Amino acid sequence: MTLPLPPPQVEELRTGLARVEREIEKLLATPDPLLGAALAEVLARPAKRLRPLLSILGAMASAGRAVDATVFRGAAAVEILHLASLVHDDVIDESPRRSNRPTPHTIWGNHRAVLLGDFLFARALLAACRIGRACFLRFVTVAEDLVRGEFGQTAMAGVVPSVHSYFQWIEAKTARLFALAASPGREVIPALVRYGHALGMAYQLRDDLLDLIAEEEWYGKPVGNDSRRGIYTYPLILASAQAPALRDLIERGRPEEPIRRQRLKEILWQTGALVRTEEDCRTWAARAMEALTTLPPTPAREALVALAGWGGEIPRRGKDGQGNGRPS
Ligand code: FPP
Ligand code: MG
Numbered sequence: 001m002t003l004p005l006p007p008p009q010v011e012e013l014r015t016g017l018a019r020v021e022r023e024i025e026k027l028l029a030t031p032d033p034l035l036g037a038a039l040a041e042v043l044a045r046p047a048k049r050l051r052p053l054l055s056i057l058g059a060m061a062s063a064g065r066a067v068d069a070t071v072f073r074g075a076a077a078v079e080i081l082h083l084a085s086l087v088h089d090d091v092i093d094e095s096p097r098r099s100n101r102p103t104p105h106t107i108w109g110n111h112r113a114v115l116l117g118d119f120l121f122a123r124a125l126l127a128a129c130r131i132g133r134a135c136f137l138r139f140v141t142v143a144e145d146l147v148r149g150e151f152g153q154t155a156m157a158g159v160v161p162s163v164h165s166y167f168q169w170i171e172a173k174t175a176r177l178f179a180l181a182a183s184p185g186r187e188v189i190p191a192l193v194r195y196g197h198a199l200g201m202a203y204q205l206r207d208d209l210l211d212l213i214a215e216e217e218w219y220g221k222p223v224g225n226d227s228r229r230g231i232y233t234y235p236l237i238l239a240s241a242q243a244p245a246l247r248d249l250i251e252r253g254r255p256e257e258p259i260r261r262q263r264l265k266e267i268l269w270q271t272g273a274l275v276r277t278e279e280d281c282r283t284w285a286a287r288a289m290e291a292l293t294t295l296p297p298t299p300a301r302e303a304l305v306a307l308a309g310w311g312g313e314i315p316r317r318g319k320d321g322q323g324n325g326r327p328s
Pocket of ligand 1: 084085086117118143173174207211
């Protein structure tokens, strides 16, 4: 997507993102050639760098002066923590692909992938520590939240959880990291923390919805992963209350098979579960925009508003590339 920014701010953002990239490379430097090669492969993947984008835009929207150097280091640390969690998540999911590339455990096996995630995790915390004690504590708390959210969801695989539990898990595993990403430096801006939190909720709802209806090549990772593992995400929780057939599809195994997936999509549309998820996604995106109203009106703030609009948007692309299965 193109952000609504005038050329000087586009340049500031571009330079800022390049600086975060250099910071990530410095933070991950190691004399160990094997580990270095694995890290190089993780860094070479196409990545949106959404969290660093939030950090820099957030700083531009709130500073009214040059962006504090701790924001760049904080942004790099957040991205490394995010990468660590994805390496581990792909092991847990047994997922073969991410960003249209083989996942680390597919290339090097589970043992090395777990250790690679541990290394990334350690370096993220080291970077936060260098910013200061308060920042370090924020990172440690968010790391604990990530684990708590992922642990809850994984532990409840095969069981339909309450909507309340679902929202607690996605808040812990996604929204808290987004909140940190929006204000990762020494100075904490409450409006940005609220914005990042709400955007994270919208983002995870969207991701969970796309896991059910997206086209794999476009999505860059396997679709139907959650239901295959027996993870009931929001649309599945909503639909299962009305359609017992949905639970059969998931619990009798292999819900990712094309015919079963098609049936699953039909149930999800018929019960209104996908429409309701889209609505909730937009509500969180609107909350994110609302959180920004206390910041001065600047191009950077408008760019953050536009990003939230994107977070709430559900692409009209489906498995066959023709649509997302929504009945006309
Ligand atoms: C991706 O979400 C995964 C997360 C948001 C968090 C994963 C957290 C952990 C594995 C624990 C924390 C680990 C460390 C090292 C701090 P998803 O599974 O919903 O999305 P996906 O479709 O991209 O897999
Ligand atoms: Mg996953």
